[in-house]
Amino acid sequence: MQTAPPRPNKLWLAALKPPMYSVAIMPIVLGSAVAYWETSQINWATAVRFGLAAVLILLWENLCNDVFDASTGIDRQKHHSLVNLTGHRWLLFWLAQASLILGLALIAAIAQTQGWLILGIILVCCLLGYLYQGPPFRLGYRGLGEFLCFPAFGPLAVSAVYFSQTGSFSSTALWASISLGISTSLVLFCSHFHQVDDDLAAGKKSPIVRLGTRRAAQLLPWACGLTLATIAIPILFQVFPWATAIALISIFPARSLCRFVRTSHSQPAVVSRSKFLAIHFQFWSGLLFSLGFVLADQLSSSL
Template identity: 55%
Template sequence: MTTKQILYPSTKLWMAAIKPPMYSVAIMPIWVGTAVAFAETKVFNGAVFSTFVIAAILILAWENISNDVFDSETGIDQNKHHSLVNLTSNKPLVFWIGNLCLGLGLLGILAIAFWQQDLTVIAIILLCCVLGYMYQGPPFRLGYQGLGEILCFFAFGPLAVEAAYYSQTQTWSMTSLAVSVIVGIATTLILFCSHFHQVKDDIAAGKRSPIVRLGTQKGAQVLVWFTASIYPLTLLFVLLGISPGWTLLSWVSLPFAVKLCRHVQENHNQPDKVSNCKFIAVAVHFWACLLFGLGFIL
């Protein structure tokens, strides 16, 4: 135990367990959907936006916390020192803290529905929660079948972005739906990258993640195409008149994308070195989505 504490300082472990940078994943779909709504309608409700962002962070916290609980049941996290269950040795407590986050998050979305006298947004977010549960929760555990990326794309892409747009306007938008593809791809990129360093543990637990199925080398090649697709898509939407030219600001994130692809290609089969690639993917996601949304505002 003493050796582990020296190797893994408790503060660092807790920060790794909480994963602060990851919460941009909850914020960016709300930001982009709201930005598109403002560009199209010149409507911006600050109270709705702020409430939605806080609620989204709480719901993502529930998903991250509950995933630690569900993973502890399969044994896949036995070597994961920063698992909340491993850190606290109290699975029921972790489980109920996660449920508290979910309840508070849904209360925020219910508040938006009450203000609008419209249940549409809460219905969409409940669907997102169902997809989030199906990712790791029993009896589904679709993440163990390699389907997590598909669930992630729809939950954090089309569903979340459209919900954010609707929360501002109470209408639908084909523009919002189209650009949600970019947000979905950028978010799914983070999940895809999270598998490279845990192939052995995934195989031992029977988890058929995309990297287990493809192998790390082919997975690194797929990552290049997957990451690169964000930028021509952005240009295509501008050329088709779907999004304004200012959205090409998102290309400022390209150096992070290049860094990510190079890093994974060089270290795909070295777990200790490649384990940080998901945080580079977070940087790609954050800057691409932030500047993409800013393009609509400008």
């Protein structure tokens, strides 16, 4: 029995990937939360501007990735590729550049009052994003995407957000960013499980291709555990306030992710859902971690 083709609205939702934008928002939430805990203040206008800029910059990266992947042929069978859906590769390319310019303009507006170092850090993040998929580098094809993702969405982004709020850097913010960097890299890691055949055909040596789906599935619990350990251990050494232990509740979405991948890693049509479970873990671990810093400030103020 022949499977019916996906409905157009589902293809567009899959192409635009709205849940994916939590990876852009969470560094702003976490960096602002740490700043609030340390200063009891938050500049909401700056946080909102930074959040909008982060979404625009991630849109640039996603659009460019579709355009660059189309040039290698790796997305030939990907029905929800924006290039395949629209047939306008160069229009998407220039839309991506417009999105980047708007995003950087918002960052420049923040930097004008808070310090130009912020713009410099975000430009480094953009460079890492380009190195991931952009020619002639295409470091993602060499299996280095997760290593680029970690600093861009972890230490660099969180430090830039913290600086935009306080005008300085913080070792606490840097430590806090490690957990977020790992969980965001896991989203990229899990997005490769269902496309091993396409990656192999295009010569892309993603970590899943190198490890195989079974070994990669076995590695996943360790990576999730490391994400939570980078929260728990600093709590024990009083680097983070005790209230941030609420983030450890995210062990439940982590467990759901690991169980799902363990049982479906070799079924591409099924395991494609793993990237959304990884986003679920990234979102809840980051949000609860951030909430812990806010609660800690509120509790200390009430004492």
